[in-house]
Amino acid sequence: MAELAAARFGVVDVDDLAACGLDKDAVARWVRDGRLHSLYKRVFAVGHPNVPIRGRFFAAVKACGPGAVLSHFAAAVLWGLLRWEDRRPDVTVVGDRRHAGIRTHRTSRLDDIDVRRRDGIPVTSPARTLLDLAATLPPKPLRRATREGVAQGVVSVPQLADALRRLAPCRGSSKLAAIVAQGHVPTRSELEDVVLDLILAGGLRHPDVNVSKWIDGRRVVPDFRWPVQRLVVEADGGQWHDNPIAKRDDAERQALLEASGERVVRVTWEQAVVRPRQTLERLVAAGAPVA
Numbered sequence: 480m481a482e483l484a485a486a487r488f489g490v491v492d493v494d495d496l497a498a499c500g501l502d503k504d505a506v507a508r509w510v511r512d513g514r515l516h517s518l519y520k521r522v523f524a525v526g527h528p529n530v531p532i533r534g535r536f537f538a539a540v541k542a543c544g545p546g547a548v549l550s551h552f553a554a555a556v557l558w559g560l561l562r563w564e565d566r567r568p569d570v571t572v573v574g575d576r577r578h579a580g581i582r583t584h585r586t587s588r589l590d591d592i593d594v595r596r597r598d599g600i601p602v603t604s605p606a607r608t609l610l611d612l613a614a615t616l617p618p619k620p621l622r623r624a625t626r627e628g629v630a631q632g633v634v635s636v637p638q639l640a641d642a643l644r645r646l647a648p649c650r651g652s653s654k655l656a657a658i659v660a661q662g663h664v665p666t667r668s669e670l671e672d673v674v675l676d677l678i679l680a681g682g683l684r685h686p687d688v689n690v691s692k693w694i695d696g697r698r699v700v701p702d703f704r705w706p707v708q709r710l711v712v713e714a715d716g717g718q719w720h721d722n723p724i725a726k727r728d729d730a731e732r733q734a735l736l737e738a739s740g741e742r743v744v745r746v747t748w749e750q751a752v753v754r755p756r757q758t759l760e761r762l763v764a765a766g767a768p769v770a
Contacts, residue, residue: 484525487599488534492541493521518542519580532556532563537600539568539581547572548594549602550584551611557597558605558633560624571603571611584611590645605634606642613651622658623672630667661685670714671702673751678703678712681759684768686712694735701736708766711736711743714751742766 480499484491491499496506496515506523509515516528519542524530530538536557540547548554551569555561567582577583593607603611605628613621628634639659643652667689679685686703693699703712713729733743744765750758763769 480525488537489524489526489530490518490534490538490541491523491525496523519578533598533600536568536602539570539578540601542578542581543570543572543576543583546589547576547601548589549600550608551582551603551615554602554608555612555624557600557602558608558628559631560605560608560627560633561620588646593642604638604642606638607646609634609639610642610646610649610652610655613655614649615651618654618658619672619676621654623669625655625658626672667702668714670748670751673748674712674714674746675703677751677755677758678762678767681755681762682770683759683762684770686767692736694739697735699732699735701741704741705766705768708768709741710762710766711741712762712767713743713745715745715747 480491480496480501483495483499493506501509506515510517510523515523515525518524518528518530518535518538522538522542524534524538536549536553539553540549547570549557549568550571552561552564552566553569556563567580569582569584570578571584571586571589573586573589575585589603593604595602595604602608609621609625609628612624616624625634625639629636636659639655643656643659646652647656671688675686675688684705686705687701688703689700690704691698691700692704701711702714704710713733715729733745736743742765744762746758
């Protein structure tokens with residue numbers, strides 16, 4: 480049983496225990512002795528109750544029975560699209576099955592193409608996950624999650640378009656469709672997201688996003704660029720730009736861009752969030768084209 484639990488994030492269910500030779504009385508005794516800790520009905524942690532988050536996800540799926548899959552917010556966390564929050568795991572089931580402590584979602588359709596396994600956990604595919612999230616997630620975090628998925632390579636625009644074609648119309652599908660219609664523009668940070676939203680909301684033309692450019696044999700990747708205007712916008716986020724090596728790299732990259740005839744405008748968190756109008760005026764004055 481220890482070997483089995485070790486391969487499953489420390490989680491077993493009553494069927495696993497029976498296969499290891501424990502009957503109902505033995506299971507009850509092990510619970511009293513603290514060798515088993517109840518997570519959900521019929522599902523236990525072995526040895527201690529503090530299983531990792533993947534263990535909680537696995538336990539929730541096991542508790543909901545055959546055919547259940549991790550979905551929605553929990554699935555997005557498992558795919559690396561969102562950060563975990565202290566909430567109940569989401570599990571999608573076909574039919575009407577509910578379980579205390581789990582946020583269950585009923586569906587009448589769960590195609591094979593929409594089900595995957597990640598770390599041994601049955602989970603909705605990234606495309607189905609994003610479509611499910613579209614029903615409850617506001618547009619900005621949904622767009623961030625979508626861009627994150629495309630940037631990491633866990634989902635593609637054609638896969639999202641296929642999910643929309645097969646499953647729409649459904650709640651929130653128009654939000655995801657609008658994001659897909661914007662094209663493949665995965666940003667690399669939340670600040671880049673904020674700056675791009677500022678650019679588009681301000682009525683400026685959509686720039687190239689993270690499109691590489693070769694200068695004197697060196698590959699340079701501006702955050703945003705309008706090629707015709709030869710104007711570059713760099714998002715200066717403290718997480719990536721506040722150490723000496725990053726500052727030296729930024730200065731060298733800016734020197735290369737400017738030597739090749741590009742104009743570079745740098746935008747910080749404060750400028751994008753606290754002074755958006757002034758920042759837009761700077762971009763327009765620098766030559767950013769109006770849509």
